[in-house]
Amino acid sequence: MNCEECGKRPATLHLTKIVNGEKTEYHICEQCAQEKGDVFTGFHNFSINNLLSGLLKFDPMQKNGRESSTSKPLRCETCGLTYAQFSKSGRFGCSDCYTFLGDKLDPLFRRIHGNTQHIGKVPERTGGQLKIRKELEQLKSALQRYVASEEFEKAAEMRDRIRMLEQKMSQS
Amino acid sequence: MSQQQFMQNPWSNWMKGEGPDSDIVISTRLRIARNLRQHPFPLLATDSQAEEVVKKVTEVSESEAMRKRHRLQMIQMDQVNPLEKKVLVEKHLISPHLAEESRKGAVLLSKDESVSIMINEEDHIRIQVLLPGFRLNEAWEMGTKIDDIFEKHLNYAFDEKRGYLTSCPTNVGTGIRASVMLHLPALVMTQQISRILQAINQVGLVVRGIYGEGSEALGNLFQLSNQVTLGMSETDILSNLYGVARQIIEQERVARQYLQEHTRVSLEDRIFRSYGILLHARTMESKEAAQRLSDLRLGIDLGVIPNVSPLVLNELLVTTQPGFLQQHAGQKLTPEQRDERRARLIRERINAGRPSHDNGIL
Numbered sequence: 001m002n003c004e005e006c007g008k009r010p011a012t013l014h015l016t017k018i019v020n021g022e023k024t025e026y027h028i029c030e031q032c033a034q035e036k037g038d039v040f041t042g043f044h045n046f047s048i049n050n051l052l053s054g055l056l057k058f059d060p061m062q063k064n065g066r067e068s069s070t071s072k073p074l075r076c077e078t079c080g081l082t083y084a085q086f087s088k089s090g091r092f093g094c095s096d097c098y099t100f101l102g103d104k105l106d107p108l109f110r111r112i113h114g115n116t117q118h119i120g121k122v123p124e125r126t127g128g129q130l131k132i133r134k135e136l137e138q139l140k141s142a143l144q145r146y147v148a149s150e151e152f153e154k155a156a157e158m159r160d161r162i163r164m165l166e167q168k169m170s171q172s
Numbered sequence: 173m174s175q176q177q178f179m180q181n182p183w184s185n186w187m188k189g190e191g192p193d194s195d196i197v198i199s200t201r202l203r204i205a206r207n208l209r210q211h212p213f214p215l216l217a218t219d220s221q222a223e224e225v226v227k228k229v230t231e232v233s234e235s236e237a238m239r240k241r242h243r244l245q246m247i248q249m250d251q252v253n254p255l256e257k258k259v260l261v262e263k264h265l266i267s268p269h270l271a272e273e274s275r276k277g278a279v280l281l282s283k284d285e286s287v288s289i290m291i292n293e294e295d296h297i298r299i300q301v302l303l304p305g306f307r308l309n310e311a312w313e314m315g316t317k318i319d320d321i322f323e324k325h326l327n328y329a330f331d332e333k334r335g336y337l338t339s340c341p342t343n344v345g346t347g348i349r350a351s352v353m354l355h356l357p358a359l360v361m362t363q364q365i366s367r368i369l370q371a372i373n374q375v376g377l378v379v380r381g382i383y384g385e386g387s388e389a390l391g392n393l394f395q396l397s398n399q400v401t402l403g404m405s406e407t408d409i410l411s412n413l414y415g416v417a418r419q420i421i422e423q424e425r426v427a428r429q430y431l432q433e434h435t436r437v438s439l440e441d442r443i444f445r446s447y448g449i450l451l452h453a454r455t456m457e458s459k460e461a462a463q464r465l466s467d468l469r470l471g472i473d474l475g476v477i478p479n480v481s482p483l484v485l486n487e488l489l490v491t492t493q494p495g496f497l498q499q500h501a502g503q504k505l506t507p508e509q510r511d512e513r514r515a516r517l518i519r520e521r522i523n524a525g526r527p528s529h530d531n532g533i534l
Contacts, residue, residue: 001366014373079212091294094212095329095337098344105341109334112342114376115403118335120346121316123323126209126330 003029076100129169136165175247178281179256179499184263184302185284187486191305195473196421198353198393198486199304201264202311204319205338205347206297207329213339214274214292222276222292229291232325233280241317242282244289249277255504258495264302269293287318294339295347297322306417308350308410315348316406335402345402350410352417353382357392357470358427359420368420376400377416391462391489396420432474443471450522455508456515461492465518484521491517 003011004027011027074083077100081093086101098105109116139162146155186199207213211225226248233244249257249270257271265285270277270293280289290298299318301311322328329337336347343349359365369379378399381389396417398409431439446467449456456464469485471477490496492514498505501513 001370079216081216089215090341091215091339092213092337092341093216095207095209095331098331098334098337108341109344109402113345113400113402113404115345115400117333117403118331118345119403120335120348120405120409123328123330123336124320125323126328129327130330130332 001027003027005029006031074101074104132165132169136162136169139165175245175252178245178247178263178265178285179252179259182263182487182491182496184265184490185286186264186302186304187483187490188304189481189483189486191303191307193421194305195482196355196424197306197417198355198489199264199302200307200311201303201351201353202301202308202315203349204297204299204315205295205336205343205349206299206319206322207337207339208296209327209329211296214294214296215339217275217292219276225296226276226278226291228326229289229297229322230278230280232322233289235321235325237321237324238318241321242287244280244282244287246278246280249274249279255495255499258493259499262490262493262495265300266290267293267298287314289318295343306352306421308352308414311350312348312406312410342399343401346404346406346409347401348406348409349397349401350413351395351397352413354394354396354417354420354424355392355466355469356394356420356424357466358431359424360389360392361431362427364423364427368423372396372416372420375412375416376404377413390459391466393462393466393489428470428474440471440476443467443474443476447471447477450518452519453515455511456518457511458492458494458514461488461514461518465489465492468522480522484524488518488521491521 001011003009006029009029009031012030013026013028015026015028075081076093076097078096079093081097083101083104086092086097092098092101106116139158143155143158143162146152146158186201189198191197191200208225208228211217211221214222214225217225230246232238233246238244247260252260254271257266260266260279261268261271263285265281265288266279267290270279270290274292276292278291280291281287286302288300288302290300299315299322301315301318303311303314331337335345338344338347356365359368372379376399377396379394379396382391382393382395396413398413400409404412446464450461450464450468465485465488468477468480469482472480472482472485491500494510497510497513497517500517501509505513
């Protein structure tokens with residue numbers, strides 16, 4: 001396929017842009033992309049990162065001003081990466097970024113993969129630990145509830161189960 | 173085996189030219205991206221954190237369970253020179269990113285080079301399995317077993333919802349990228365390739381040229397790989413890729429047959445012209461070499477040219493690259509010097525007709 005702009009060089013960049021449900025496709029060569037500054041700025045070192053950050057900037061949530069300067073910027077509390085930094089680099093800083101940036105990532109994953117939920121392999125050991133950790137969280141909140149309602153016998157039961165699970169965690 | 177041999181010896185297991193459909197599928201590659209939960213991703217890690225990751229990963233690689241499967245040797249990126257790194261990239265054992273941009277990057281290589289595990293590339297761990305021919309399932313079997321061994325000892329960054337967490341959102345979920353290297357000269361000659369490439373993009377797969385820039389595929393070599401890593405199981409990803417690759421292989425076979433039946437003379441003319449030039453040229457640019465070698469490969473596959481082993485072509489794919497030429501010469505070379513050496517090397521190897529045999533200058 002030849003470039004839609006110059007019609008001479010082969011189209012090396014294939015972009016699909018969807019704005020308000022309207023789909024526009026571009027098939028252009030790199031030279032024309034550089035010249036067509038408004039749509040494709042910063043093409044000089046074009047990489048997957050640029051494409052990704054392009055995807056993120058089309059995020060309608062940002063357009064509506066949800067991330068205005070008055071609200072606290074969304075950031076990962078472990079590594080400090082902000083959503084703005086992420087949308088610039090297209091790379092996460094640590095595994096906790098996925099938790100802190102949370103649901104805001106759903107549209108991005110949907111655009112890249114068409115999905116948001118993993119259904120493949122689950123690591124045997126880490127997967128097992130994950131289950132225990134979830135159970136622990138539940139038990140701990142139950143423990144607090146029982147303490148608050150002064151049901152100490154049940155609270156003690158929770159405490160023992162928590163200890164048991166914590167031991168199991170540290171052994172594996 | 174010394175570290176040097178990985179850089180001196182051009183031979184990798186993937187070049188063996190064996191395995192199913194090896195006339196069209198040169199090699200199969202599977203890559204698994206994994207990260208450790210308690211460490212920032214390599215991009216943000218400090219030097220000491222990155223060193224710790226290297227230490228942890230190599231410890232597991234030396235464990236009993238791993239040694240039973242693979243004897244791995246480590247090469248640290250800051251201990252090899254730029255030319256040597258280039259050679260490793262040209263042999264597809266490491267990525268350009270690991271060679272040029274990683275901090276405290278390292279690679280663990282198996283003796284036959286079919287397994288290469290990159291540490292501190294974009295992700296903490298990237299397990300790569302590289303096999304000759306069309307062998308997706310086998311590559312996955314090997315890769316997933318290595319993955320299991322690592323997982324026994326390392327705390328992976330894994331999330332029930334998102335799966336294996338990776339530095340780049342394009343790899344999250346299964347973290348796997350499977351690809352096949354395809355030689356598709358007949359589809360290019362019959363101008364069907366662009367139609368096929370477009371169709372492929374619509375089924376969650378990507379194709380790109382292996383050498384060369386942009387959509388131009390030098391030597392008619394294309395890499396077909398999965399794009400989607402989240403929301404599909406590994407088995408589905410692999411069978412999807414397998415199915416599409418299978419169809420492309422069949423189409424290429426049909427196109428080859430068509431060319432033989434309808435344009436035999438001009439096809440053979442093209443093949444023999446290239447053969448003649450490869451045997452006699454005194455200087456050759458890499459672009460021309462790629463095209464001529466592709467013609468010769470087709471000639472061998474079609475039985476038009478006997479007595480040249482396709483293995484030589486796989487070897488030349490790597491040894492005619494700039495890094496390898498310079499490594500072999502033991503010095504930096506100007507482009508003109510490279511073109512001369514490239515032409516000489518091609519003459520030698522094709523005349524020798526068999527690999528690992530150095531018979532001096534023609």
